Amino acid sequence: MKNRYKDFTKTIKTELIKKKRSGIFSLSFAIGLLLPLIGFIVKINFHLKGEEVAKGIPVNYYFEHLTNSLSPFVFFFFPVLMIYAASKIAQIDHKNKGWHLMETLPTSKFSVYFSKYILLLTSNLIAISTLLIFTFLFVFLESLFFEIASDKLLSFPLIDFLEVGLRLFLVSLCVSALQYGLSVLISSFIWPIIIGFIAMLIPLMLSDLYIVLNWYPYQLLHHIAKYPKGNDFGYWFTYSEVLSLLYAIISLYIGYNWYRFKVFFTAFYKNKRLLKLLGVLLISGTVIHFTLKPKQQELKSKTIIKGEISSDKEVNTVIIFDIIASDTLAKIPVVNNQFRQEFTQNLNTDYYTLQFDNYTRKLLYFGQNDSVYLDYKLFGTKDKLAVKGTRVSENIQENSFRTYTSYRYYLENNLKIDDADFYMEGIYDDWHKSLKKLNAIRTVDNIIPRSDYRERQTKLLSIEFLNYWNSFKKKRQTLYPDKPYVVNDNMKKLENSVPLNDETLLSNNNYLNYILEDLIKDDHREVSESEKYFAAIEKMDEGLFKDRLLLRQLNNSLSEAELVSVRDSLIDTYLHLISKKSYKDLILTKYQDYNRLSKGASAPEFLAYDTHGKKYNLDSFKGKIVIIDYWASWCGPCKREDPFYERKALMYKNKPIQFISMNIDVKKEDWLVDINNKGKSILQLRPESIKQMNDAYAINSIPRFVLLDQEGKIINSDFVRPSSKVFDELLNTYLP
Incomplete structure (x- = not known):
């Protein structure tokens, strides 16, 4: 054993002498240094320009820099280094016939083969260590000479750095073993590099097709950039690192x-x-x-929602309610930034709305016997919800994908309506791609959604694309009534993929639209679609389906109606057809709000004050058109509307119109701090009673714009946003 060790160390020393002029270690150092250096230069330039960035959720500044470097490092620079180094080290002996020469020496083939592999791993270790060390050094230097934003934490996360470094090294065992084996077997210098590059690019090429090769050796590095924090359960390693070790053993053995x-x-x-x-x-x-076999979280004996809140605001209550009728399921008190609720009632598995006081709302998918842990962060206008527990993969934020299809654009602009094959082939292909994307969902721990979620989402994807197809059919009938077409087998397959009686989908508006379109498909009367919908719903049997469709259609019709008399008629005719009391109560509340805030009604009185304490009410603006923007400092969409609203105020400064920003922050101090960055062309106000203001104007989401006439009467209680292309056109119709 002792002689083998001496033999091995002697061979390593020989290899070190041979590789001196190869420059491999210098290249490793340069690659490890490159990204931290670029990041440091960018940050220095940023500080010298004095640019400011809006504060957000506190993050560790060292780890943020490291994660910023990880993606380019693992997607390109590090694999390129391993591919090149393996070919270079093997080529030194291929070129000089060193492989044959070494076999004449009193050295075992095991020592020869593995000594070179050790050099490759040393090269990898130099690159990884350089990346970690210089990331630390550059951030430390930056913090010494420049002021770092208050939301950046400057404690050095040694454990996190070591974890990332070790994970990178473990995955490199596999890639280096594969490339080294190729380079030894193929005497050419360039061919192992070409093969390595192709292998490296395959995951990137397949990602556009939503094909995820989670078993693929060259894909495993990408997991480290995607999940730099590693395992969701607190362990250092994920299944990617386990696979890498196994692949390395097989590659080295062969x-x-x-x-x-x-x-x-x-x-x-x-x-x-x-x-x-x-x-x-x-x-x-x-x-x-068994490592690659997808896992699913098991149900628990109780239904529990619990979690922790980190925020620069005071959050006292978490409200969970049904998204259909806004029925409150639970009001959970937040004590010491933690909350917990055990549900005793039966819950359907569905999406529910979480409301964190009056700040933000989030969707959460769960149901009976689920135990879910929430980690919610809210700082400034930035917030983040992390979900763990039995529904971790269903609620992963990265998995809340949006489908994309160009056929929505074609339909909106009435393009190629004469070409049925174009739509049938394209809609079916995009549907199929979306299903692939859905089936690729998995967590860092290889946990996939349970079957109830996958089945539901599959139906909803089908519905989305069927609605595009139905839209095409209606437009085709209107524009080309005398031009028939044959529905192909693929579209028939899509049309037959969704049942018309699935109560689990009633919370989804796309599904309701699909059902309504199916109900009126044979109604060719020359009347409005709304009348057709109501006539079809009336004929349905009593039950949840009928109630849900009536709720949807009544709410839409009440919203679209401009006259109180029309709303009265709708309520008189259809409200009694709803059997579910909570749906009736919701419609009556909407009806009262619409009537109270309808065009021509007197605007509710308010009392507000400016930054100097001066009081304002409706009479303060008599004789002027008034537009009021309801906003809060924590509201991201509000911030995005700010510059548009400012520009409009300047544009109309010589017109008889008053632009008002009405702040509804819980804390007055947040308002005062935020308006320091706002222009003077807008009157900044804050209500004496935020609750009364919200109730009076039915403010349940922001930003919200209300337009009043010179007499203090409502023109529009939900006016278009200033970023809208039609804002000026609509506003000018009311200006003298």
Whole structure:
């Protein structure tokens, strides 16, 4: 054993001498240094220009810099280094016939083969260490000479850095072993590099097709950039690192024996070598199979929602309510930034709305016997909800994808309506791609959504694309009534993929639209679609379906109606058809709000004050058109409307119109701090009673713009946003 160790160390020393002029270690150092250096230069330039960035959720500044460097490092620079270094180290001996020469020396082939592999790992370690060390040094230097934003934490996360470094090194074992084996077997310098580059690019090319090769060795590095914090359960390693170790063992075993015996047949088929190879492959393959096998979280005996809140605001209550009728399921008090609720009632598995006081709302997917832990952060206008527990994969923020199809644009602009095949092929293909994307959902721990979620989302995707198809059919009938077409088999498959009686989908508006379109497909009367909808719903049997469709259609019709008499008629005719009391109550509340805030009604009185304490009410603006923007400092969409609103105020400064920003922050101090950055062309006000203001004007979401006439009467209680292209056109119709 002692002689083998001496032999191995002697061979490593020999290899170090041979590689001195190769520049591999210098290249490793340069690659590790490059990204931290670029980041440092960018930050210095940023500080010198004096640019400011809006504060957000507190993050560790060291780790933020590291994660910013990880994506380019693992997607390009680090794999390129491993590919080049493996080919270069092997090529030194291919070129000088060193492989044959070494076999004449009193050195084992094991020492020869693995000494070079150790050099490759040393090269990897230099690159990784350089990345980590210089990330730390550059951030430390930046913090010494420049003021770092208050939302950046400057405690050095040593454990997090070590975890990332170790994970990078473990995955590099696999990639280096594969590339080294290729480089030893192929005497050409360039071909192993070409093969390595192709292997490296395959995941990037397939990602556009939503094909995720989570088993693929060259894909495993990407997981570190995507999940720099690693395992969701607090462990250092994920399944990616386990796979890397297994792949490295297999690659080294095959590569070494192939090198040792020169010929593949001799290496693995003679004597008992085939049995050894099969044993290695069987054991490793079994472990790989179970490592790659997707996992699902098991249901619990109780339904529990609990969590923790981190915020620069005081959050006292978390409200959970049904998204259909806004029925409150729970009002959970927040004590010491923590909350917990155990549900005793039966809950359908569906999306529910979480409301954190009056700040923000988030959707959460859960149901009976789910135990979910929430980590919610709210700082400034930035917020983030992390979900763990039995529904972790269903609620992963990265998985809340939006489908994209160009056929929505074609339909909106009435393009190619004469070409039915174009729409049938395109809609079906985009639907199929979206299903692939759905089936690719998994967490860092290889946990996939349960079947109820996958089935539901599959139906909803089908509905979305069927609605595009229905839109095409209506437009086609209108524009080309005398031009028939044949529905192909793919579209028939899509049309038959969604049931028309699925109560689990009633919370989804796309599904309701789909059902309504199906109900009126044979109604060819020359009347409005609204009349057709109501007539079809009236004929339905009593039950949840009828109630849900009536709720949707009544709410839409009440919203669209401009006259109180029309709303009265709708309520008189259809409200009694709803059997569910909570739906009736919701419609009556909407009806009262619409009537109270309808065009021509007197605007509710308010009392507000400016930054100097001067009081204002409706009479203060008599004789002027008034537009009021309801906003808060924590509201991201409000911030995005700010510059547009400012420009409009300047544009109309010589017109008889008053632009008002009405702040509804819980804390007055947040308002005072925020308006320091606002222009003087807008009157900044704050209500004496925010609750009374919200109730009077039915403010349940912001930003909200209300337009009043010179007499203090409502023109529009939900006016278009200033960023809208039609803002000026609509506003000018009311200006003298």
